[in-house]
Amino acid sequence: MTPFTKCLNLSAVALSGLTLCAQAAQAPQHIDIKQLSKTVEDVVVPLPNEIFGALNKLGAVNWKEHVRSDKGANFTERPRIALLLGTVIADGFVAVQAEDAPTVKEIGQRVLALAKGIGVGNSITPHAKAIIEAADKRNWEAVRLELDRTQNSVQQAMNEVHDEKLSQLVSLGGWLRGTEVLTSVVTKHFSADGAELLHQPDLLSYFQTRLQAMPEFNVSIIREIEEALGQVKPLIDVGNARIPPQSVKKINEITTRLGNGIVTRD
Amino acid sequence: MNAFVNALLRGSFLLWPLIALQPAVFGSVDDAQSFALQAAEPYVKQGFQVREDYWGGDLGSGEKKAVRQQLFKGNEYWFWLGTEVDRAKVSVHIYDSDGKLAEEPDGWEKGHFAAAHVIPKTTGSYFIIVSIEESPAERTHWALVYGFR
Numbered sequence: 001m002t003p004f005t006k007c008l009n010l011s012a013v014a015l016s017g018l019t020l021c022a023q024a025a026q027a028p029q030h031i032d033i034k035q036l037s038k039t040v041e042d043v044v045v046p047l048p049n050e051i052f053g054a055l056n057k058l059g060a061v062n063w064k065e066h067v068r069s070d071k072g073a074n075f076t077e078r079p080r081i082a083l084l085l086g087t088v089i090a091d092g093f094v095a096v097q098a099e100d101a102p103t104v105k106e107i108g109q110r111v112l113a114l115a116k117g118i119g120v121g122n123s124i125t126p127h128a129k130a131i132i133e134a135a136d137k138r139n140w141e142a143v144r145l146e147l148d149r150t151q152n153s154v155q156q157a158m159n160e161v162h163d164e165k166l167s168q169l170v171s172l173g174g175w176l177r178g179t180e181v182l183t184s185v186v187t188k189h190f191s192a193d194g195a196e197l198l199h200q201p202d203l204l205s206y207f208q209t210r211l212q213a214m215p216e217f218n219v220s221i222i223r224e225i226e227e228a229l230g231q232v233k234p235l236i237d238v239g240n241a242r243i244p245p246q247s248v249k250k251i252n253e254i255t256t257r258l259g260n261g262i263v264t265r266d
Numbered sequence: 267m268n269a270f271v272n273a274l275l276r277g278s279f280l281l282w283p284l285i286a287l288q289p290a291v292f293g294s295v296d297d298a299q300s301f302a303l304q305a306a307e308p309y310v311k312q313g314f315q316v317r318e319d320y321w322g323g324d325l326g327s328g329e330k331k332a333v334r335q336q337l338f339k340g341n342e343y344w345f346w347l348g349t350e351v352d353r354a355k356v357s358v359h360i361y362d363s364d365g366k367l368a369e370e371p372d373g374w375e376k377g378h379f380a381a382a383h384v385i386p387k388t389t390g391s392y393f394i395i396v397s398i399e400e401s402p403a404e405r406t407h408w409a410l411v412y413g414f415r
Contacts, residue, residue: 027359027395029367036393041333043391044319050414054340054389144315152318196339202391203336 043206045171047151048093048178049144051197055185056097058194063098066181067091071110072263078118079217082166083262085114085154086173092131092147094181096140104135104143111150118166120157124150165217168210172225173262175207180259183252190245198251201237204229221261228254293350295322299409301348305379306413309344314413321396322409330397333410337386345394345412347380354401356408360384361393368392 055061068091072084088110095103108131115124127150134142151170158167179198186194211226232254235247299320306316321333337343347358358380360369373382384392398406 027357027367027369031361031365031393031395033361033363033365033393036332036395040393041321041323041331043334043336044317044321044412046336046338047317049315050341051338053414054338057340148315148318155319193339196389199389200336202334 043203045175045203045206047148048090048174048181049096049147051178051182052093052097054197055182055194058191059189061097061185063094064100066094066184067098067100067103068094069103070263071106073265075117075265077219078163078166079169079214079219079222080262081114081117082158082169083173083221085111085118086151086170086175087177087259087262088114089147089151089170090174090177090181093144093178096143096147099138099140101135101138105132108132108135115154118158118163119161120154123153123157127153165210165214168207169222172207172210175203176225176255176258176262180252180255183248183255186248187245187252190248192242195243195245195248198236198243198248199238201233204233204236208233220266221258224261225258228258293403293407295324295407295409297350298322298348298407299411301350301378302346302409302411303348305346305348305381306344306411309346309413313415314342314344315415316411316413320409320411322407324405324407325396325398326405327398327401327403330395331408333394333396334391335394335412337384337389337392339386339389341414342385343383343412343414345382345384345410347396347408347410349378349398349401349406349408351378351401351403351406354378354403354406355399356380356406357397357399358382358410359395359397361395362388363391363393365393 071088075081075084088107092104092107092111095107108128111131112121112124112128115121127146130146131143131150134146151174154170155167158164182197208226208229211222211229214222232251235251236243299322302320303316306314310316323331325331345358345360347356349356355375356379357375359367359373360382362368368384368386370383370385374380382394386392394410396408396410398408
């Protein structure tokens with residue numbers, strides 16, 4: 001073999017290697033989801049404003065009628081405080097949609113008080129201050145960002161002290177309040193696309209699994225939620241079928257009942 | 267050479283392997299998250315809200331991880347993957363619940379970063395596949411953040 005041919009062969013090998021690398025980076029058009037089951041990470045729970053944003057694109061929503069002034073009773077049980085905290089943060093997102101500055105400021109204060117109640121007040125103080133300042137300036141984008149940061153900081157602080165279950169209850173409280181508002185909006189002005197936003201069966205399964213792993217929380221509202229999620233599951237786990245208006249109404253009744261239970265003392 | 271200098275040199279010889287291994291040993295998921303957020307930065311100006319929450323971990327070269335995420339029809343999403351390991355090659359791709367590639371063609375991979383874009387056709391669960399294609403490190407930290415508008 002001449003040196004030139006040798007060189008050419010080596011180049012061909014190098015080139016085919018590069019081509020293989022490029023092909024390896026290309027994504028296959030189809031993958032087997034069942035094979036992934038062992039490597040799948042937990043879900044990140046969507047924020048209420050993620051759903052509200054999609055809802056807004058379907059038509060104008062009168063957010064003012066969904067702003068809630070009742071910020072809940074003062075609880076001493078940490079699981080109840082965690083659930084309420086998630087709900088109040090979700091109320092913050094509703095108040096931002098409604099551009100209701102006084103309510104946003106009240107929520108900032110309430111979030112701080114609840115965070116103190118479960119021992120994570122220190123990490124929330126700067127966020128609560130930022131929420132109030134941004135609401136004063138009617139800087140809604142900044143309020144949204146701070147509400148997200150608040151929830152994240154609360155959950156990180158809880159995780160650091162191995163209170164992951166309370167952290168999950170914060171997410172659950174927010175998800176329930178978001179679903180209550182979503183179903184209320186869609187019940188009033190039904191659309192198939194609006195109802196489709198409820199198609200969240202994996203998220204529901206995630207919460208069910210988490211609640212089943214909390215037998216130590218002897219709090220009636222948690223058991224009520226666990227039972228209610230079992231009722232909601234068949235209404236939203238419909239595959240490719242559409243979610244009908246009566247299902248949306250039923251989910252709204254269930255989540256409204258649970259929402260009242262979260263903010264009210266037994 | 268006095269005893270002090272001798273000890274210092276011997277000490278520094280002991281430190282060399284640590285210095286050489288620094289990116290792999292001392293990097294963290296937080297560093298990877300900083301890179302992921304850096305990739306997301308230009309999109310904030312385009313109206314994307316970047317979530318504070320993120321996924322992270324470490325993977326060996328050639329390994330993949332799937333994360334499941336609820337996406338809503340009507341929204342538009344970008345997922346940004348970052349690593350702090352120099353010369354690592356990472357990728358991220360998005361599949362629907364049937365395992366069909368669901369991303370837009372404008373995803374990209376460059377250095378420490380990779381990104382994938384999806385406009386969901388239906389509301390439901392999607393799988394985000396994170397992969398360390400190549401890496402000089404034994405374990406490569408990764409972090410995945412997402413934004414929506």
